[in-house]
Amino acid sequence: MYQPVIGLEVHVQLDTKSKCFCGCSIKFGQSPNSQTCPVCLGFPGSLPVLNEAALKLSLKAALALDCEVSKFIKFDRKNYFYPDLPKNFQISQYDLPLSHNGALFIDSESGRKKIRIRRVHLEEDAGKLVHPEKGKMSMVDFNRSGTPLLEIVSEPDIDSAEEAYDYLLRLKAILEYLEVSDCNMEEGSLRCDANVSLKSAGGALGDKVELKNMNSFKGVKQALEYEIKRQAELLDKKKKITQETRLWDAVKNVTVSMRSKEEAHDYRYFPEPDLVPFILDEDYIKKIRESLPELPQARAERFAREYNIPRYDAAVLTADKYLADYFEQCVQLYDKTKIVSNWIMTELLAHLNKRNIDIRYLELKPKSFVSILEMMDEGSISGKLAKEILPEALESKKEPRDIVKEKGLVQVTDTKEIETIVERVIKENPKAAGDYYQGKTSAFTFLVGQIMRVSRGKANPKVANKILKEQLERRGNA
Ligand SMILES: [Zn+2]
Incomplete structure (x- = not known):
């Protein structure tokens, strides 16, 4: 037996009107590249300015997740090249995240369980590649570039695919209550990656596999279930688990290798010189804390x-x-x-x-x-x-x-009408009526059923019961 050790990394799009470091709209579904400017297109010489709404929403989420909020806020550059990233770096937070040491409570088999939150930080999203003709051409849409994202990283306190699912549901509920994000997975407002390794009975922790490309909470659960089984089978055969990133294939229901550790990025983080660090005062944090809704x-x-x-x-x-x-x-x-x-x-x-x-x-x-x-x-x-x-x-x-x-479905409560039906039913079912006098209660139930059938379900059952009883008694006494 092995014990799964799971950590989740969730990215949610903040529900602001404009982008994280410029004034462009982040409205979904607009024509490609219609919501761009020199800042989010990464033109040389353009300067980012932090969107205060994004900061406020991030702080709301951090406080609701019981995090310690840093007073000193700074941003870093995460450097890498990709066609959807015109600046060749993403503005993120590295060594000093906005907040850390939070917690979220889930239901586990043994009751309420605390999942520690390692950090919650603010960063910007990249653009999006579209492939209208696979293999022939790719196009890039920068509307999403610069969209504010909140990254929420849990500690590896999650023990099963079910717990991961519960964690995600609860996290989503909190974010929705806060109105921090609409958490719409179809529109990419919420994305989740998972880390999973297995601990053997002796306590040795296996190598970690990162799972990506899950498009729903159910997908996360299925991918984890698959991956736990796959790793356990390898360990049973005394084979080594490769530390790598694997993609979930929702059609085939398998995970496939994407890149190994050797190919992992070195992001060469360094402080973003275009954004000055700043200090949050106590009052500012206090006001946000007081504005939190009922969770x-x-x-x-x-x-x-x-x-x-x-x-x-x-x-x-x-x-x-x-x-x-x-x-x-x-x-x-x-x-x-x-x-x-x-x-x-x-x-x-x-x-x-x-x-x-x-x-x-x-x-x-x-x-x-x-x-x-x-x-x-x-x-x-x-x-x-x-x-x-x-x-x-x-x-x-x-x-x-x-x-x-x-539909003329209104229930018949008119006693006259029901009396006629009852009379008819008793007449048509003399055996059941006889059984009733013998003390068989099932006969009564049968007769009520017949009344409901004849009235096509419209007779008021209470009234029908009463009339049937009365008529049977009357006949029995006669
Ligand atoms: Zn812009």
Whole structure:
């Protein structure tokens, strides 16, 4: 048996309007090279100026991750050549990061577990190469060049692929709560690399492999699972693990070697002479600390207390800021909090997961969602019908009340109508009625089922039960 030792390095794009060291917009999806200037194109003689919004967002994240914030801020040049990097260096932070020694708590098999955060620092992104005709030509888009990125590096405290997955979910939740980043992986706002090695029973730590190119949290989990298995098999065969960088291939579900340690970069870091170092005063940090919003864990505790829902529900609901917002909007309109949480956690989440929809883009607004629960309370639809109406409302974008009306689905509570159905059902099922008088309770259930069938699910079950009982008693006494 081997113990995996995993560390994660996450890059998130900060949600600023402009780039890290110039005034160009960072809006996604604009035409190539339309958001550039001499600074982010690396023209000689152009000078960078730090975007204060990027610094503030970085500090918010660092403080929320319990980091020690450095008062002395300086930037360094990370030198390397690549076609998407016109300056031949990236402005980053090396020996004196913005913050260090933080922590994030995850759920592990043995309960709550602390994952130490080694550092959180600010840097700029490079441009992007596009390959319209593979092998024939490549083009470069500098719109992304100079975009502010936060690099969050964990200590290798993570023991399994599941823990890595949980860490990422929690980190994303915190960053979303802080409104530091939209964390959209499809648009590249959040990227994650992983380091993994295996510790053998004797305690010897194997060589480290770096994993790149994972495009989703699930991808990170799968890549780690694959890599742990691959390394364990090599060690079992007494083979050596090469220290290298491997790429995750999401189509073949394997990791493939990209470069070995010998080819690793030497970035020749040195201080960026174009940006003066500066000192953050206590008041500035204090103000940012005071501006921090309620974070997932605190919100979960408040949900359990204020809305009287189980801790488990509160944890699920608050893991996503926007899901938690949705829940809170619903319970403002409809005060049966446990029913709301059940419906969101089962019916709604199942729908969102199935169709891969972010709750932010859900068209069914809280008011319409709770109207389904209200119709149930009013007795106009049964619970079974309510569960059928929800997906339809989500699908058709119609108001649940309109769907019920259009389909004539309104539950029958009219006793006259139900009495007629009950009479018919008893007449058509003399054997079941006989069994009922023999004391077989299953016969009663069967008859109720028949009533529901004849009414096509529209009879109010409570009323139907009552009438059936009355009619059977009356007949039995006659
Ligand atoms: Zn620019």
